[in-house]
Amino acid sequence: MSLQTEKKFEEIFRMHFRELHGYAYRFLEDTDVAEEVVQQVFLKLWERDWEKLIHTSVRAYLYRAVYNESLNLLKRNRLKKQYETYQSQHVAAEGYNDGSDTELKKQLHAALSHLPEKCRTVFEMSRFQELKNQEIANELNLSLKTVEGHMTKALRHLRIYLVDYLTVLVLTLMFGL
Template identity: 55%
Template sequence: MAKSETVVYPGPDTAFEEAFKHHFKALHAYAYTVLRDELMAEEIVQTVFLKLWENRERMAIHTSLRAYLYKSVYHESLNYLKHKKVQRKYMAEAMAEQQQRQADEVVADSELRRHLHAALLRLPEKCRTVFQLSRFEELRYHEIAERLGISVKTVEAHMGKALKLLRLRLADFLPLLIILLPNL
């Protein structure tokens, strides 16, 4: 009578570990040829093995494990490349929008400066002088009064008149002026 042998197969943990050790380097090299990125190739292979482990109980591989792993690495690599392409496209669009906004701001700023200059020239001379000393040289009312030899009340009156006239003449630009020249 022939003696029967009992064959003990390694458990799923051991089989998985051996598959990982056996295929990792070759799969990494394959992923690198697709991605041209050492770290990402490693990440892709690890992701494939992680998915294999997570789905081990409900997965049925109908080809060889080797073929399955190579196909999985290939598809993960392509998905990564597609994702990077979408990211690059989004970044290009975002940069184009930012450049357009900056160009629009330059145009608006230039137009605002032109209108502000024209509005300032239309102010009475004393009002214009007081306004420029206050807003552009950042002098306080009492400093302006001393420099021009007038009272602080007169400075206040000129500023009030200048602000009122500028608000009327620059109504279309008020939102920008509020940012550039507070207290207008």
């Protein structure tokens, strides 16, 4: 990235960060989380060829990105809470875990075993060791784009491989079947 592009990016960051933080805060009602969301949007923008990526105004693009990132975070948190509530109620009612966690782990392990070794390693480092893509790239001596490609491939594979199991699990969580 050229020095001119870096300066332009920094200028955009400084110009829009505060207003985007306020916008994210309206959805998230947590100043730290709102800051993380805005930083994540700028990080994703930095990692891509952002000058070619944006076809509208920069401001409009950033607002839409913060909106989407905020809603995605809220959705993930809501699903996580629903699952935790279900788990706590189910374990309390049954007095034990019925093995759905164990079964999910078995299904996940089976799905991961069908992935190529590098792809599986990248996924496990990302999801189980909670490393960022850049950290994985550095540790495995891969490019960031290669790591992103492996993650995309792994997630697509898991989505396809686990669709039946996850559908049953979600229905069970939602309707207590």
